Amino acid sequence: MALALVSFLSIIVMWSLDLPVEQFRLPWALDILPFSMLFYCIGYLLSEFILPHVQQVSQTQTLAHIAFAVVSVAGLYLLWLFDGWTKLEVNLNGASTNNPFWMLCAAMLGFVSSLMLCIAIDCRALRFLGRTSLTIMCVHEPVKRMMIFIMAKIVGVSTDALRANFVYALLVTAITVLICIVAHLILDKIAPALVGNPVR
Known part of the structure; x- marks a missing residue:
């Protein structure tokens, strides 16, 4: 989590100072790995403390599956609107984005929407x-x-x-x-x- 946070803040600082972030590439995409590691950390915390309770509810109540599905579809639609509103551009292959903060917000929104959809389908x-x-x-x-x-x-x-x-x-x-x-x-x-x- 600390590695992901430090990397994210470093990229924001480089981007705000108009430094050529895209020229600093590491093998095996280690320069963009911390972004995904952040979501792996979040996923681990969710699986340990929150998801067991959510899954217990979803197994006993059919309406819970429907609710999770509705939330996920609404979240994905909001993500589509969000990308259009912020004019967000992300190129993970090139390790570049026009706004790292909006990229993190969009990724979090997509992460939560996908998680809700997976729980709904189960x-x-x-x-x-x-x-x-x-x-x-x-x-x-x-x-x-x-x-x-x-x-x-x-x-x-x-x-x-x-x-x-x-x-x-x-x-x-x-x-x-x-x-x-x-x-x-x-x-x-x-x-x-x-x-x-x-x-x-």
Whole structure:
């Protein structure tokens, strides 16, 4: 949490002084990792102290599922309005944004909306993806780049054109996530500590 806060405040200071933040890139996207780590910390605190009570209520009351779904959809709609109102521009690949504070606000709003939607749906597939999400985040970038390159060669288009095509992009995403899940299962067998599980 402290690392995320220090990094976030540092980027805000650099941005306010008009320093070239986008030129300071670290390997494995370590320069933007603290932003995601902040939400992992929030997720951990929620899972320990708040979510057990929320899930207990949602399991016994059907209306609670509906309420969470309504809140999540309303939050996502508000996020869409928020992005338009603030003219927010975010490029995580380039580690750049036109306003770090608004980016954090939008990310928090999207985080809460997605969380409410997951609680409303509450299925085993989502819970499994949640357990593998850290592996997916760490592994997906090289896998995605490789899949885009291979798919572009097969289809016979440029990588930019492939990224712009919704169907192809969705297919690349699905294959990438599948490969990451397989990697997670393999790591869980040979080195469970790397995916946050106790050594058996």
